[in-house]
Amino acid sequence: MGFRERRRHSARMTRHCWKCGAEYKLASTPGRSESCECGADLKVCLNCVSYDPKVAYECRDRRADPVEEKHLANYCEYFELARREFVAPVVEQTRENKARARLKKLLGD
Numbered sequence: 001m002g003f004r005e006r007r008r009h010s011a012r013m014t015r016h017c018w019k020c021g022a023e024y025k026l027a028s029t030p031g032r033s034e035s036c037e038c039g040a041d042l043k044v045c046l047n048c049v050s051y052d053p054k055v056a057y058e059c060r061d062r063r064a065d066p067v068e069e070k071h072l073a074n075y076c077e078y079f080e081l082a083r084r085e086f087v088a089p090v091v092e093q094t095r096e097n098k099a100r101a102r103l104k105k106l107l108g109d
Helices: 003-009 095-107
Strands: none
Touching: none
């Protein structure tokens, strides 16, 4: 498979909402009060190029102050909107939902 064929098969790299994948089309980075049409904040750690769940404080930029709520708007001065493929966030099930799913499976629903 050649380079051009791989590019056609790869997913599209966009600047988008971390929650729903709606593309952010403005040339600048979003402000702290900007939100997506789905209601999610846009200037959040989950949308930043420095966000990495595998490093300390989940941020590769050592100058940035730690942020606890990665999905909420913050005042980080090092924020830069990432250009990535959209991957829907994994929804963690609560104990209640897991128990209901097991019960439905057990009862054959």
